[in-house]
Amino acid sequence: xxxxxxxxxxxxxxxxxxxxxxxxxxxxxxxxxxxxxxxxxxxxxxxxxxxxxxxxxxxxxxxxxxxxxxxxxxxxxxxxxxxxxxxxxxxxxxxxxxxxxxxxxxxxxxxxxxxxxxxxxxxxxxxxxxxxx
Amino acid sequence: xxxxxxxxxxxxxxxxxxxxxxxxxxxxxxxxxxxxxxxxxxxxxxxxxxxxxxxxxxxxxxxxxxxxxxxxxxxxxxxxxxxxxxxxxxxxxxxxxxxxxxxxxxxxxxxxxxxxxxxxxxxxxxx
Numbered sequence: 001x002x003x004x005x006x007x008x009x010x011x012x013x014x015x016x017x018x019x020x021x022x023x024x025x026x027x028x029x030x031x032x033x034x035x036x037x038x039x040x041x042x043x044x045x046x047x048x049x050x051x052x053x054x055x056x057x058x059x060x061x062x063x064x065x066x067x068x069x070x071x072x073x074x075x076x077x078x079x080x081x082x083x084x085x086x087x088x089x090x091x092x093x094x095x096x097x098x099x100x101x102x103x104x105x106x107x108x109x110x111x112x113x114x115x116x117x118x119x120x121x122x123x124x125x126x127x128x129x130x131x132x133x
Numbered sequence: 134x135x136x137x138x139x140x141x142x143x144x145x146x147x148x149x150x151x152x153x154x155x156x157x158x159x160x161x162x163x164x165x166x167x168x169x170x171x172x173x174x175x176x177x178x179x180x181x182x183x184x185x186x187x188x189x190x191x192x193x194x195x196x197x198x199x200x201x202x203x204x205x206x207x208x209x210x211x212x213x214x215x216x217x218x219x220x221x222x223x224x225x226x227x228x229x230x231x232x233x234x235x236x237x238x239x240x241x242x243x244x245x246x247x248x249x250x251x252x253x254x255x256x257x258x259x260x
Contacts, residue, residue: 005138016203020216069218069235069259071202093220095259099232 003079010118011077011086011111018120019072022058025065031055035112035119042125043105068094068102082113090125094133103130134210141206143249144213144242151251152199154190163190168243168250176234176256196224197233208242213249215240219256235259 003011014033021029031054034040040048040057048057071091078085085108092103110122136144147166154162164186167173173180173189180189204217220235241253 009138009141013205016205019203019218020205066259071218071220073202093232093235095235097260099235 001081003077003084007079007084007113007118008077011084012075014111014118014120015072015075015086015088015109019070022061023065023069025062027055027058027062030058033120034123035114035121038120039122041122043127044103044125044130067096068092072107079111084111084113084118085109086111100131100133102133104128105130136206136208136210136213140208140210140213140244140249144206144215145204147242147249147251148201148204148215148217148238151254152201155193156198158191158194160187160189160191163187166251167254168245168252171251172253172255173251174253174255176236176258198222201238211244213240213242215242 018030018033020026021033031051034051034054036051037049038051038054040054045057048054071093073089073091075086075088087109088107090103090105090107091101092105094100094102105125105127108124108126109120111118112121151163151166153159154166164183167186170181171186173186175189178189180186198221200220200222202218204215206213206215208214215238217238217240219238221233223231223233225231236256236258239255239257240251242249243252
C-alpha cells in the first residue's frame with residue numbers, strides 16, 4: 001500500500017520533532033524518535049546502535065543546546081506499507097554570534113511504522129562541508 | 134477532532150503568506166493573517182489593532198526575506214499552536230547575503246469563519 005498523505009505529514013512531523021529536540025537539548029524526545037533498535041550513523045558521531053545508546057550519546061551533546069539549529073530542507077519521501085525512506089538536506093546554523101553556517105549535509109533516513117507511529121530505524125548523516133566548531 | 138492534513142496545509146500556507154506580505158511590505162495582507170484582536174509580538178515592536186498590524190507589515194519590503202523551517206503544529210479542529218524556526222536574511226553593502234536575525238515563532242491560531250488566523254504570534258529571538 002503506498003504511503004498516504006497522512007503518512008507523509010507524520011514523517012515530516014517526526015523530522016521536525018527531532019530538530020527541535022536536539023536543538024533544545026531534549027534528550028528523551030530525541031532518542032524516542034528512534035525505534036528501540038534504531039541506528040544513528042553520522043560522519044560526526046560514528047555509528048551508535050539502540051535507543052538507549054542514542055540516549056546516552058544525546059546526553060553528551062545536550063550541553064551544546066541552544067547554540068545552533070538544525071534546518072532541514074528538500075525532503076524526498078518514498079515507501080509503502082510500514083516502511084519508508086526520507087532524504088533531505090541539513091543546514092546547521094550557529095544561532096549565537098557570529099551566526100555562522102557550521103555544516104551542510106544530507107540525511108538519508110530509514111523509517112518504520114511502530115505502534116506509537118513512524119520512527120527512525122536508521123539515520124545516516126553524510127557531511128558535505130563543515131567548519132571546526 | 135484532531136487537525137486534518139488540510140488544516141496543517143492551510144496553517145503552513147498562512148505562515149508563507151505572512152512571510153510574503155512582511156517581505157513585500159504588504160501591510161493589509163500582513164494584517165489579514167491575524168484574527169481581529171490578534172496580538173503580534175515581534176522582536177522590535179508589538180501590534181494589536183488593525184492599524185498597528187498594517188503598520189508593522191508595511192515596514193518591510195525590499196531586501197529582507199523571512200525563512201521558516203521545522204514547523205510543529207498541534208491542535209484540534211478550531212484551535213492550534215505552532216512552533217517554527219525563523220531566520221531573516223538581508224543583503225549587505227557588498228551584495229552578500231547576511232543572516233540578520235534568527236529565532237522561533239510561538240503561535241496560537243484559530244479557525245474563524247472557516248479560515249485559520251493567528252490569534253497570537255510571538256518571536257523568541259535566539260539571542
